[in-house]
Amino acid sequence: MKKLTQILLISLPLLTVSFASDAHDPKLHAKKAEKANCAPLQKMKNENKKMDMTDPVMIAMTKKCEKQAQSKEMKHMEHKGEHSEQAKHEKMIHKKVEHKKMKEKKKDDGHKH
Amino acid sequence: MKTIKILLYLGLIGLVGASLFIYSGLFSIGADTPHSKPVYWILEQTRERSIERASADIEVPSLEDPSLLLSGGADYNDMCSSCHLRPGQRESDMSVGLYPPPPNLAIDHTEDHDHGDKSATARKRFWVIKHGIKASGMPAWGITHDEERIWAMVAFLEKLPELTPEQYQIITARD
Numbered sequence: 001m002k003k004l005t006q007i008l009l010i011s012l013p014l015l016t017v018s019f020a021s022d023a024h025d026p027k028l029h030a031k032k033a034e035k036a037n038c039a040p041l042q043k044m045k046n047e048n049k050k051m052d053m054t055d056p057v058m059i060a061m062t063k064k065c066e067k068q069a070q071s072k073e074m075k076h077m078e079h080k081g082e083h084s085e086q087a088k089h090e091k092m093i094h095k096k097v098e099h100k101k102m103k104e105k106k107k108d109d110g111h112k113h
Numbered sequence: 114m115k116t117i118k119i120l121l122y123l124g125l126i127g128l129v130g131a132s133l134f135i136y137s138g139l140f141s142i143g144a145d146t147p148h149s150k151p152v153y154w155i156l157e158q159t160r161e162r163s164i165e166r167a168s169a170d171i172e173v174p175s176l177e178d179p180s181l182l183l184s185g186g187a188d189y190n191d192m193c194s195s196c197h198l199r200p201g202q203r204e205s206d207m208s209v210g211l212y213p214p215p216p217n218l219a220i221d222h223t224e225d226h227d228h229g230d231k232s233a234t235a236r237k238r239f240w241v242i243k244h245g246i247k248a249s250g251m252p253a254w255g256i257t258h259d260e261e262r263i264w265a266m267v268a269f270l271e272k273l274p275e276l277t278p279e280q281y282q283i284i285t286a287r288d
Contacts, residue, residue, distance in 0.1 A: 035286055036283045037286075038283060040283070056177060056182060056272065057284070060180070060182040064183055064288075067288060068288070
């Protein structure tokens with residue numbers, strides 16, 4: 001009984017600490033996060049071409065928006081790829097069905113003769 | 114000898130009086146009842162001096178890397194902005210309801226507290242974020258966050274007063 005109490009006394013705080021260290025993983029925040037609205041940045045760049053591109057704030061914003069554009073493009077490409085794969089698959093099935101129909105038709109014609 | 118005796122009696126009377134006051138429950142602990150000016154001054158001085166002393170030996174790393182703004186900004190938005198506000202925001206339920214009221218970090222305070230000494234402000238901020246402040250609502254983020262993430266938040270805080278709401282939105286958004 002004493003040992004069980006000791007084990008509980010040691011393991012409970014350890015468990016609490018290990019759960020707590022996971023509590024603020026940036027990935028957990030990402031689920032409810034909103035995306036960066038990069039339209040104003042483009043507007044700022046277009047309106048004021050003399051903007052200081054060595055300013056850390058400007059560099060950080062550009063980095064963020066470029067990253068977002070890249071991941072958007074990647075997703076688009078993936079989606080396009082999936083779409084064309086699906087179209088290929090559907091085409092193949094369609095061809096097979098057509099082929100089967102032709103075969104059956106030929107068979108029927110042969111029987112009639 | 115007589116003076117010592119009188120002082121001892123006075124001390125004892127003070128101790129008994131303080132104990133009676135504590136146990137009577139007469140002190141209003143509600144956050145909507147402000148401290149009297151002397152109590153506020155004592156608490157403020159205690160806090161400021163404690164932070165100054167505890168953070169004196171902290172070495173401030175270079176906070177110029179723009180990627181620090183991205184990681185620190187996202188963390189600030191998730192963990193701090195509800196109390197310490199964001200550009201263009203004047204108050205929130207938390208900033209109004211907490212006592213003492215949390216400082217609006219979207220406004221530059223460096224001149225008021227550290228006479229423009231950015232390094233002193235940075236190490237104090239690092240210490241406060243890491244260790245928190247007792248009975249103020251400020252948590253000790255160092256228990257669940259490593260020092261790298263805390264320094265990133267300090268780097269972001271340096272730039273926060275200069276940001277427009279649009280810039281803030283872009284920098285603090287998570288991927």
